[in-house]
Amino acid sequence: MRFPLAVIEEATQVIKQYAEKPFLLGYRISPEEIEKPGITLEDTLEFIDRLKETKIDYLHVSQGDVWRTSLRDQNSSQIVNEVIRDRVAGAFPLIVVGSVKTPQEAEKACKSFDIVALGHESLWEPKWVQKVENGDESAIRYSVSKEDLIDLGIQPSYV
Ligand SMILES: Cc1cc2nc3c(=O)[nH]c(=O)nc-3n(C[C@H](O)[C@H](O)[C@H](O)COP(=O)(O)O)c2cc1C
Incomplete structure (x- = not known):
């Protein structure tokens, strides 16, 4: 976690020093890696706790499907983005992405998450x-x- 937190800290300072207009700083994350060792959802949730101490403007979660369940824990029926949303708990806007194509799919995802990306x-x-x-x-x-x-x-x- 030290590396991304150091990058966020540096970017925050550079924005403070040089940005002449409001300049958004977001973090984009792949919440799980299938490889072992690799990033687990638990790692990501712990990282989110640390992100709440930073000044990021949004968190963007990169997955192949907005509604997917855990890659690593095949027995879990929890939707990863919902677990993340509950952990973020409104600290910053949550952007989700993955297999959204139609306006109806986008609208459905917008009911559960702050922002949907295509x-x-x-x-x-x-x-x-x-x-x-x-x-x-x-x-x-x-x-x-x-x-x-x-x-x-x-x-x-x-x-
Ligand atoms: C060729 C390709 C490269 C990608 N590279 C990255 C990447 O480096 N980092 C990342 O977080 N997501 C990466 N993604 C995932 C996309 O950002 C996005 O999460 C994914 O395509 C699902 O959204 P979509 O179904 O709307 O395309 C990549 C996707 C594709 C097709």
């Missing part, structure tokens, strides 16, 4: 927000062809 979907459909705002949801692209990738300037490894 990864793949925002690359495939850069105008996702505008299309939802304009009620043009039927024009949202949910998959990409090889030709689309070239048009969008996306490397195939990102699909």
